[in-house]
Amino acid sequence: MNAKDGFRKFLHSPWVFLVLFAAVLLLVNLIGGTNNYSMEINYSEFLKMLDEGEVASVVVTNDTLTITPKSHGINQPAIYTTKVVNNDALVGELRAANVEFSAKTPAQPISILDIVMSASSLLLMGLMIYWLVSIWRATRSKGENGKSSGLGGFGGFGFGKSTAKQFDVQNTTTRFTDVAGQDEAKESLIEIVDILKNPGKYTSVGAEIPKGALLVGPPGTGKTLLAKAVAGEAGCPFFFVSGSAFVEMFVGTGAARVRDLFQQAAKKAPCIVFIDEIDAIGKKRDGTGLGSNDEREQTLNQLLAEMDGFDPEKGIIVLGATNRPEILDKALLRPGRFDRRIPVELPDMKGREEILQVHARKKTMAPGINLKRVADATPGASGADLANILNEAALACVRDGRSSVTQADLDKATEYVLAGSEKKSMVISPEEKRIIAYHEIGHALVALKQGGAPVRKITIIPRTNGALGFTMQADEQEHVLQTKEDLKNRLQVLVAGRAAEELMFETCTSGASNDIERATAIARNMVTRFGMSDTIGLMALDTVVDPYLDGSLKSNASEEAAAKVEAEMKRLISEAYEGAMKVLKENASTLNHLAEYLLMHENITGEEMVQLVEEEKKTAVMEPADAAM
Ligand code: NHX
Numbered sequence: 001m002n003a004k005d006g007f008r009k010f011l012h013s014p015w016v017f018l019v020l021f022a023a024v025l026l027l028v029n030l031i032g033g034t035n036n037y038s039m040e041i042n043y044s045e046f047l048k049m050l051d052e053g054e055v056a057s058v059v060v061t062n063d064t065l066t067i068t069p070k071s072h073g074i075n076q077p078a079i080y081t082t083k084v085v086n087n088d089a090l091v092g093e094l095r096a097a098n099v100e101f102s103a104k105t106p107a108q109p110i111s112i113l114d115i116v117m118s119a120s121s122l123l124l125m126g127l128m129i130y131w132l133v134s135i136w137r138a139t140r141s142k143g144e145n146g147k148s149s150g151l152g153g154f155g156g157f158g159f160g161k162s163t164a165k166q167f168d169v170q171n172t173t174t175r176f177t178d179v180a181g182q183d184e185a186k187e188s189l190i191e192i193v194d195i196l197k198n199p200g201k202y203t204s205v206g207a208e209i210p211k212g213a214l215l216v217g218p219p220g221t222g223k224t225l226l227a228k229a230v231a232g233e234a235g236c237p238f239f240f241v242s243g244s245a246f247v248e249m250f251v252g253t254g255a256a257r258v259r260d261l262f263q264q265a266a267k268k269a270p271c272i273v274f275i276d277e278i279d280a281i282g283k284k285r286d287g288t289g290l291g292s293n294d295e296r297e298q299t300l301n302q303l304l305a306e307m308d309g310f311d312p313e314k315g316i317i318v319l320g321a322t323n324r325p326e327i328l329d330k331a332l333l334r335p336g337r338f339d340r341r342i343p344v345e346l347p348d349m350k351g352r353e354e355i356l357q358v359h360a361r362k363k364t365m366a367p368g369i370n371l372k373r374v375a376d377a378t379p380g381a382s383g384a385d386l387a388n389i390l391n392e393a394a395l396a397c398v399r400d401g402r403s404s405v406t407q408a409d410l411d412k413a414t415e416y417v418l419a420g421s422e423k424k425s426m427v428i429s430p431e432e433k434r435i436i437a438y439h440e441i442g443h444a445l446v447a448l449k450q451g452g453a454p455v456r457k458i459t460i461i462p463r464t465n466g467a468l469g470f471t472m473q474a475d476e477q478e479h480v481l482q483t484k485e486d487l488k489n490r491l492q493v494l495v496a497g498r499a500a501e502e503l504m505f506e507t508c509t510s511g512a513s514n515d516i517e518r519a520t521a522i523a524r525n526m527v528t529r530f531g532m533s534d535t536i537g538l539m540a541l542d543t544v545v546d547p548y549l550d551g552s553l554k555s556n557a558s559e560e561a562a563a564k565v566e567a568e569m570k571r572l573i574s575e576a577y578e579g580a581m582k583v584l585k586e587n588a589s590t591l592n593h594l595a596e597y598l599l600m601h602e603n604i605t606g607e608e609m610v611q612l613v614e615e616e617k618k619t620a621v622m623e624p625a626d627a628a629m
C-alpha cells in the first residue's frame, strides 16, 4: 500500500469522521446559540433609536446593551448591541420611552470542565454507536462484506472482522515423517496433499475435489499434527482455528468469524483450514435449548454455507478434528462437506515404539536404549503421553547433570507419567506400610502365578496421583482380542490386593477402592457388552457413549435386567476373589517372603521378583529334608 492510498484510507476512516463530527458539535456548543445576525452600533445611534420609538426591548449585561428593535427590514439586523456611555440616566429614558428592559449577568467563560464533560459524553455516544453497529454487523448473516452494507464506510471500523488472534495462519514445516504410527490416516491424507498440489489432474477426469475431511480420534493422537503435515507437505498456508473460538462473545459473532475465516483463506488459497474441536459448532441442530443454541446454529449454518460456496478448484481444503463424531450434525457430513472420515486411533505397540523413535530423534539418547520397553508398559497411551514421557526423561537427565538420556531415565519417566511423581515426604505408619506391601504383593503374586503379562515393577512409595503403591504389569505382545479367560484373570489380579489384606490381617481397608472400580468396570463390560454371561446372553445392554473418550457407558437395560446384570457382575467378581484367595493361600510363604522384602526395599523389579520366588521354592523344598536330618 502506498502513502496516497494510506492517506485516502485514513480520510475515509470512520474514526476521522467521528472526530470531525465531535469537533463541530463542540464548536456549536461553545458558541451556544449566539449566531443571530447582530450589529454593534454607537450609543448615540441607540439614543436616536430610542427617541424615534424604534426600540422594543433592551437587555442590560454589564456595560453592554442588547437592543431588539420593534421592526426590522429583511436586510437589517434583528439585534443591535452597544456599549453604554453613561448609565445613570438610562433607566429614566427607557421608562420614558416605554421600552421593556431587563438585566442579565454575563455568560460564564467556558470552563475546562465543560469541555471535558461534553467530550466524554460524545465519547460515550461514540462507544454506544460502535457497540450497536458491532452487534448489528455480527447478527447480519447475509451479505458478502461490510462494504456493501448500508453503513458504507463503516467497514473500516473492523466490526466482526477477525484479527490475527482469532485464527492463526502459519507456513508450517511439519512433514508426514514427523507423524509416526498413523499409517492409514497418512495414506488418506497423501491424496489430499496431491489434490492441493495438482488439482488439474483430478478435474481433468471429472473427479469432484473433496472440500473437507474429518479427523476423528481420541485426544492426543496427533490430529492437529497430521493436518499441519498436510499443509507442510503441500507447501501451503495452514489456518488453525478452534471450534470453541466461534461460540463465544456476542450472538452472531461466530458466523461473522466463519465468514471472515473463509474470506482470508480464499486470499491465500491453496491452503488448509483446520478447525479443531469442530463438535463445538457442529453439534446436531435439535432446536432445543436457549440462546447459545441459536448462536451455534447460526455459526454452523454459516460454515455449511461457506463450504457450499467456495469453488473447490481454488484449493481450500477444510480439515475438522473431533473426538465426538456421534454428536455432529448430519448436514456437516454430507457429500461436498466433511464427507471423508479419517480415523486417527490410539497407537498400538508398534505405533508407540515408532512415536517414541520420532521424539527420541530430537533428544540425545545414550546408546543401547530400548524404546520397546516403554512401548510395552504404556498400553492405551496417546502420542501426546509418549512425547511427555520422553520429555520427562530428558528433563530428569538434565536435573542429574548428565548429557544423554538413559534407560533408567525412561523407566522413571514412564512411571511418572502413569502414576505421578514419588511422594517421599508422606509419613506412613509401619502397620499401614505392612498392609500396603501385602496388598501389592497380592496383586503381583497372583499375576505371576497366572503366567500372563509379566510383572514389571512393584513399589510402595506413594505417588502424587493418590496411590500408596502400585504393581505394574507390561505385556510384550499386545492383543486385539481379549478372551473370557483373559478378563477373568485380570479380575483375579485386581481383587488379589484386597484378598491379601484379608488373608494376612483378617480385615480390609478402604485402599482397594480403585481396584474395585476397575474390576467392576471389567465385569460390567463382560456382562452387558461382550455377551460373556449365560444368564444375560448375547445382549447389548450397555452402549459406549463416546468411543473416543473415557469409555463411559449408557445403560439400555430394564430395571429387572439391570438387577440380573448386577447379580452376574457380583458372581464374576466373587469367583475372581475366591480364585485369588486360593492362589495366595497356596503360596502364603512366598507372599510373606516377598512382602517382607518389599517392606525393606520399597521397590521390586519384575526380574528380582522372579528370582526371589525361585529362591523361595528351593528353600521350601529343602526344608523337609533339613527336618529329617
Ligand atoms: C486415600 N489412598 O485415598 C489413600 C491416600 C490399598 C495399598 N485415603 O490398589 O493407593 O487409599 O494396588 C491411581 C491408582 C487413589 C490413582 C490407584 C488414587 C488409588 C492402590 C486410593 C494401594 N494398588 N489406594 C492399589 C491405593 C488410597 C487410590 C489412585 C489409586 C493401597 C491402593 C488409594
Ligand code: ZN
Pocket (backbone or CB within 6 Å): 439, 440, 443, 497, 498, 512, 515
Ligand atoms: Zn491394589
